[in-house]
Amino acid sequence: MAMTTEELQETAAPKGKYHHGDLRQTLIAACYDIINERGADAFSLADACRLANVSTAAPYRHFKDRDEILAEVTARGFEAMTARAVEAVEAQGEGTLEGIVAMGQAYVDFALSEGGVFRLMFGGAPALQDSEPVIELGNNCFGYLIQQITIYCMAHGMEQDAGAVAVKMWTFVHGASALLMDDKYEKVTPDLDVKAMIADAIPMLLGKPG
Amino acid sequence: MAMTTEELQETAAPKGKYHHGDLRQTLIAACYDIINERGADAFSLADACRLANVSTAAPYRHFKDRDEILAEVTARGFEAMTARAVEAVEAQGEGTLEGIVAMGQAYVDFALSEGGVFRLMFGGAPALQDSEPVIELGNNCFGYLIQQITIYCMAHGMEQDAGAVAVKMWTFVHGASALLMDDKYEKVTPDLDVKAMIADAIPMLLGKPG
DNA sequence: TGTACATCAGTGAACGCGCGTTCACTGATGTAC
């Protein structure tokens, strides 16, 4: 994802060939990018075709309909998000407080940099939310958080319910993401440092103030 | 708001009169209800006209364009939300922990019962977010929360920064609202009691673990 | 009280728009012999 328009168009029309190299992947990437740039509301399949330099009929060789592409984009979103979470944790150390905090911050970063897809992942039509790959990838991501908290609690002799703590943390970082994306903090507390707030709140939610 | 279709239609066509009693208000109410029932994406001004029993040209006697109606609906949303918050606090007592918790729960209740408008209030187009009445009403609502926390802290000799605590609480209940609305908890922790979680988390975020 | 008239709030038909999707087609590719 995150290809430039030029890159997409190169991929799209490889040296004047009639057949496209991999239109399926190119279209998904085009949709992913358009949605992030302009939002899912302003997205149209026709735009994605234009970006990929194919006719508006071409997608139907690869997808049943528009929703099938969007479900694919949504799944990619969860993959990308989990990848960021794993990366953040591994940079700080598995099962450490720093790792858990970094994971929360990565969640917010993802929402900020890929806001359109983030909205699709969490507020999209049921047709997208309920596809099995999407549900499974979502569960993976949350499961990873629980795992990190479990390791942390065991290592520190804490008897918290890791699942309950994880849900609270998720709730918090999700709220932070949404409010940040929608410029709501800005209007009310203009110079809020969201990452610092997360680093501050997570120990509290772990039941370890201070 | 929250009129039944019949009520709207009675309001809409008072006893065969050519002139409508108060089409402006009726249209706003119709939009408000349609958006809550079917979501802002599925909403069309034409539908609202049908519900109000007027032609699709009629709104242009009262509003510049579609966005002007939506901005009005968004403002109504903030009014309704603040009203619920005030009601919840007053039922529990000003500046009490119970009042603050009830306020958070009211936020979630509002998101659940008026999800379409909630999305408009927080995720709508900039044209809606940036109208002055909307900004002002949003600030009012948040200011009320800060006020309650300030009273509480002073009464208990706590030296927390009420603003910082308020932002954390807002973040938390906003996240809970979003995840609940979008059926995300359901897929991951099916029998979560969200209100209990809020009652649990708020003291933690106040820096007063439970 | 009655009439003339300006103003206002509706109507209904039409517009252009861009969308998702379908259709019959055609050019390119790969395989069998």
Added chain:
DNA sequence: TGTACATCAGTGAACGCGCGTTCACTGATGTAC
């Protein structure tokens, strides 16, 4: 290696749809005299 042919992945034109908005209009209302 060369040819015949089935298959596949595109094209381009057309479709029906519902939308927001505009237009000239008309019926109802309220006011001045």
